[in-house]
Amino acid sequence: MDATRRGLLISGAALAPGVALAAAETSVDPTAPPAIRAHLGVTENPFGPSPAARKAAAKALEETPYYAWALEPPLVKLIAQRDGLQPDQVGLCNGSLEALSLLSTAFAKAGPVVSAQPSYATPLLYAERQGAKLEWVQLTADQQIDLPALAERARATKAGVVYVCNPNNPTGLLLDANALRAFCVEVSRTCPVIVDEAYIEISPDPARNSMMDLVRAGHDVIVARTFSKVYGMAGLRVGFIAARVDRVRTLKSLIPTHKGRPGLAAAAVCYGDETYLAGAKAYLEGCREKIYAICRANGLAYLPSHGTYVFVDCGKPNLQFQKTLASLGVEVRVFDSPRHPTWIRVGTASPPELDYFASVLPKALKV
């Protein structure tokens, strides 16, 4: 772990009741030995877990000699209650990537996995390594997921599953809720539709934008959620799906291992904590605004984002630009997408990391 990240954790632990301060007081160590001084390639939330979650995770360490079976039903019940589901419609996982990967692989036995490109490809590439066939559908000219084209491709290829990430990663764009709802109802008649809502909590109206109501209504829609992003708990590995009972059963049959006690304990005390979420959202919005300002100051186009990242057109071949930035101590992500050869994704890292990015970007753009 590098000095910046370690500093975050240490200040976070010391300032448990004032998490906002923990993030604000982090500073980039100019003498830090690792080459990368600004980790903008990631989509985590440096604001970190809520004070209650930190406390619960720390307390759970006392019980770590023992497996955490007993912590699962209360968390499932809590999620089910908050989201208007039956407990057997909720399946816990070790981060949503686990569920997304295992379910995509399983459904791909019946037909290809259909997804927009670019999108969060990690679980789909996992499925491909297990033998799945992937079908990519390009975004529309305005960078949005092309729902009619996705539905058409699903029909034409007799898809085994369709994956939709909303808001999309890396664009950060949110789909029109009613258009997505109609799409899910139609396509889920022939195959399951996975809606990855990893960042939905930072969207303007999460309840309206979420497809959870379709799960409640019994459609074959699998909503994937995580505690890794807005809840600031990526290192604790907790996620869940909300889905039809048979789909939850399938997931349970596929997961080969147990869940961690600190993560389950932390999730149980922060799920739906509106006070904490308001603070986390404000922090992330501040980071996004900072990225927008950096882009504007350097004449770069970007997409207004609902995620923990901003998709930026750097105007140069992105792989080369990524290397140039890395040589200056900044890590960003590029995506495999034929229509985005000049785009990079900039993560909402801590403000000092973003300041560092701002300080070297003009130099990088001159190369």
Ligand SMILES: Cc1ncc(COP(=O)(O)O)c(C=O)c1O
């Ligand atoms: C869109 C999306 N879904 C899911 C995940 C997986 O998150 P986790 O496995 O930590 O829950 C990520 C992580 O980057 C993501 O960006």
